Amino acid sequence: MPKSGAKTDTAARRNSALQLKFPSPPARPGEEPDYSKLMMSAPGEVRRPAIDTKPDDMRDLAYALIRVMDDDGKPVGPWNTDIPVEILKKGLRNMVLTRVYDDRMYRAQRQGKTSFYIKCTGEEAISVAAALALEPDDMCFPAYRQQGLYLTREYPLLTMMGQIYSNTLDPLKGRQMPIMYSAREQSIFTISGNLTTQYPQAVGWAMASAMSGDTRIAATWVGDGSTAEGDFHYALTLAAVYHAPVILNIVNNQWAISSFHGIAGGEEAPFAARGIGYGLPALRVDGNDFLAVYAATQWAAERARANLGATVIELFTYRAEGHSTSDDPSRYRSTEEGKKWPLGDPIDRLLKHLIKRGVWSEKEHAAMEEELINLVKGTQKEAEAAGTLGQGKTASPKTMFEDVFKEPDWRQRRQRQEAGF
Amino acid sequence: MPKMNMVQAINSAMATMMEKDPKVVVFGEDVGYFGGVFRATEHLQAKFGVNRCFDAPITEGGIVAAAIGMGAYGLRPVVEVQFADYIYPAMDQLVSEAARLRYRSAGEYYAPMVVRSPYGGGIYGGQTHSQSPESLFTHVVGLKTVIPSTPYDAKGLLIASIEDDDPVIFLEPKRLYTGPFSGHSDEGVKAWASFPASEVPEGYYSIPLGKAAIVRPGQAVTVICYGTMVHVSMAAVQETGIDAEVIDLRSLVPLDIDTIVESVRKTGRCVVVHEATRTSGYGAELSALIQEHCFYHLEAPIERVTGYDTPYPHAFEWQYFPGPKRVAEALRRAVGA
Numbered sequence: 001m002p003k004s005g006a007k008t009d010t011a012a013r014r015n016s017a018l019q020l021k022f023p024s025p026p027a028r029p030g031e032e033p034d035y036s037k038l039m040m041s042a043p044g045e046v047r048r049p050a051i052d053t054k055p056d057d058m059r060d061l062a063y064a065l066i067r068v069m070d071d072d073g074k075p076v077g078p079w080n081t082d083i084p085v086e087i088l089k090k091g092l093r094n095m096v097l098t099r100v101y102d103d104r105m106y107r108a109q110r111q112g113k114t115s116f117y118i119k120c121t122g123e124e125a126i127s128v129a130a131a132l133a134l135e136p137d138d139m140c141f142p143a144y145r146q147q148g149l150y151l152t153r154e155y156p157l158l159t160m161m162g163q164i165y166s167n168t169l170d171p172l173k174g175r176q177m178p179i180m181y182s183a184r185e186q187s188i189f190t191i192s193g194n195l196t197t198q199y200p201q202a203v204g205w206a207m208a209s210a211m212s213g214d215t216r217i218a219a220t221w222v223g224d225g226s227t228a229e230g231d232f233h234y235a236l237t238l239a240a241v242y243h244a245p246v247i248l249n250i251v252n253n254q255w256a257i258s259s260f261h262g263i264a265g266g267e268e269a270p271f272a273a274r275g276i277g278y279g280l281p282a283l284r285v286d287g288n289d290f291l292a293v294y295a296a297t298q299w300a301a302e303r304a305r306a307n308l309g310a311t312v313i314e315l316f317t318y319r320a321e322g323h324s325t326s327d328d329p330s331r332y333r334s335t336e337e338g339k340k341w342p343l344g345d346p347i348d349r350l351l352k353h354l355i356k357r358g359v360w361s362e363k364e365h366a367a368m369e370e371e372l373i374n375l376v377k378g379t380q381k382e383a384e385a386a387g388t389l390g391q392g393k394t395a396s397p398k399t400m401f402e403d404v405f406k407e408p409d410w411r412q413r414r415q416r417q418e419a420g421f
Numbered sequence: 422m423p424k425m426n427m428v429q430a431i432n433s434a435m436a437t438m439m440e441k442d443p444k445v446v447v448f449g450e451d452v453g454y455f456g457g458v459f460r461a462t463e464h465l466q467a468k469f470g471v472n473r474c475f476d477a478p479i480t481e482g483g484i485v486a487a488a489i490g491m492g493a494y495g496l497r498p499v500v501e502v503q504f505a506d507y508i509y510p511a512m513d514q515l516v517s518e519a520a521r522l523r524y525r526s527a528g529e530y531y532a533p534m535v536v537r538s539p540y541g542g543g544i545y546g547g548q549t550h551s552q553s554p555e556s557l558f559t560h561v562v563g564l565k566t567v568i569p570s571t572p573y574d575a576k577g578l579l580i581a582s583i584e585d586d587d588p589v590i591f592l593e594p595k596r597l598y599t600g601p602f603s604g605h606s607d608e609g610v611k612a613w614a615s616f617p618a619s620e621v622p623e624g625y626y627s628i629p630l631g632k633a634a635i636v637r638p639g640q641a642v643t644v645i646c647y648g649t650m651v652h653v654s655m656a657a658v659q660e661t662g663i664d665a666e667v668i669d670l671r672s673l674v675p676l677d678i679d680t681i682v683e684s685v686r687k688t689g690r691c692v693v694v695h696e697a698t699r700t701s702g703y704g705a706e707l708s709a710l711i712q713e714h715c716f717y718h719l720e721a722p723i724e725r726v727t728g729y730d731t732p733y734p735h736a737f738e739w740q741y742f743p744g745p746k747r748v749a750e751a752l753r754r755a756v757g758a
Binding site: 175176189190197209212230234238402405409 | 446472473477478480482483486487488489490491493494495496510513514517518522523524525526527528529530531562563565585586587631674675676678
């Protein structure tokens with residue numbers, strides 16, 4: 001028999017019934033968007049530490065937001081790195097090209113010419129600025145929403161479209177779903193489709209580069225949602241342990257299909273802050289500010305090239321469209337949220353900046369847009385002449401038995417014969 | 422010729438290749454300064470430097486992923502997963518990535534790499550240090566799966582695996598590291614030194630993947646086995662006096678189908694032996710292939726001797742282990758004795 005006091009002591013130690021938090025986004029369909037928790041900094045407000053700053057001495061940057069352009073497009077603060085105008089114009093051009101390309105390919109999917117497409121609308125600065133800030137032979141391990149990398153590194157538009165249509169122009173011989181390009185000549189890795197697998201691979205590639213006494217660094221991208229994968233942890237651990245020359249980008253576009261960033265832990269701490277626990281420097285950057293993305297990438301690249309190791313960069317942005325052609329975001333989020341996004345649109349903002357500087361005009365911009373629309377439309381005609389999905393204009397089906405191994409073994413040879421190819 | 426046990430032969434294979442090819446690098450848990458928990462990487466760091474042989478954190482998924490990145494860069498990583506039982510965190514990287522880079526990029530990217538891992542029971546390892554997961558890998562197109570049964574084969578096959586441009590899962594029967602094993606648990610360990618297969622050349626040689634070895638020619642029945650079970654099967658053959666032809670597959674993928682078919686057509690009877698659990702084990706594939714290729718030559722049902730469909734039980738190691746008694750019974754059934 002317990003002593004009479006025992007029961008009371010146990011009761012006193014008990015708290016109220018346990019319960020979980022199930023995060024919910026600030027606005028569902030029909031509700032007013034709420035931007036009060038975005039953790040914004042003013043343009044120019046965030047300091048720019050020297051590249052050899054110890055990660056411990058710059059933890060504040062993971063909780064701030066690096067912005068360069070103010071609301072009038074004027075560059076301000078220490079992250080304004082005087083990027084040459086030619087690079088900015090190239091950036092603008094490639095962002096517009098990316099948007100036009102996305103638009104045409106999206107429509108092609110809706111017309112039944114291919115099975116699937118993913119746009120990167122609103123996120124163009126993230127891949128285009130990175131491609132311009134890195135050296136052309138630095139190795140990129142993208143996720144599936146960085147098409148700006150290919151266009152900026154001049155992977156042929158016609159080949160990209162061939163991949164989308166799985167036609168005779170498709171260098172991947174119809175093996176991959178649309179948008180899962182591979183571009184070795186442009187130093188861009190083959191896209192997986194399994195999320196985050198590329199993250200620790202990029203670290204391995206960067207390690208190999210350093211182990212070989214090479215000078216090339218690696219960069220990789222992952223979404224906010226898939227930071228929850230184990231591969232994310234593997235990558236940050238290995239990158240930190242060996243000081244691998246790699247840039248670990250987290251594209252926080254707020255949404256992973258229908259799950260807002262809070263489902264991946266984004267309400268508890270910014271994604272950039274994940275770097276802190278590993279002893280990695282972490283920057284949180286306005287992903288819709290071309291100048292900020294460029295400057296942050298350059299900072300991380302310089303650091304990697306100086307054998308100071310990896311950097312985590314959270315690129316804060318907004319997925320302006322659905323996850324893919326198979327998604328309908330009006331079912332789960334406020335349609336107003338993206339339209340009124342406080343950090344604006346990356347193309348509009350860079351355009352404003354260039355016009356403000358007097359190096360670009362509305363007229364020139366309109367002419368460039370028209371030129372790029374014509375370029376994409378013309379290339380699309382050419383691509384479609386080589387077949388669209390379902391027309392049977394593909395690589396020979398016998399090629400599906402190739403490249404399983406370097407040389408087919410008896411199984412692929414016999415099965416190919418059985419299939420009659 | 423120098424005498425080596427299997428661990429020394431595996432060590433010699435890596436040292437030989439690191440000497441020959443500066444692109445060969447070795448990493449994994451405890452493999453660097455310490456030389457590996459089974460000593461397979463002993464002296465490699467001292468000999469080749471920390472840039473070529475180094476310790477990794479406990480992150481099998483990360484180790485394999487990093488090896489893929491290194492392979493894609495142009496190196497030839499040889500990584501150790503300390504026990505095959507620990508390989509599962511790396512499955513996504515092996516199945517969805519290593520195995521498919523070449524295919525999905527139409528040959529633009531590929532990752533030559535070897536994942537070495539000790540597997541199998543007989544060491545009181547319980548359910549987390551005894552598993553035989555080979556059929557999880559043979560089921561994955563794009564991976565090669567290699568399992569040696571002697572020191573000589575271990576070195577030659579590992580060198581061929583390192584030189585191969587496709588990813589290779591190299592499973593090492595850990596019960597055979599220090600000596601062959603008949604499956605009689607009461608017999609002490611006989612050191613490799615008293616067996617001819619422990620004569621291992623110091624330098625370079627390779628054994629092509631996809632070539633089985635007929636370790637005992639015979640007429641009455643074909644025994645198909647690999648790894649530890651080669652020695653168990655040989656003991657059973659000796660104890661029954663049945664004139665069996667014993668085939669050591671050495672490489673499960675690619676599979677030497679011709680040697681199997683030729684033998685079974687000759688003997689008309691077949692016993693498939695593996696330590697792994699039975700259902701969907703590699704023996705199921707072998708039985709199906711033999712049925713497809715040799716049906717009209719078969720004079721008896723194909724026998725399978727395997728681990729039971731339970732996890733590997735610590736205290737019942739020898740009741741679980743498919744020892745020579747079970748193989749002998751299957752041999753007698755197969756020949757109708």
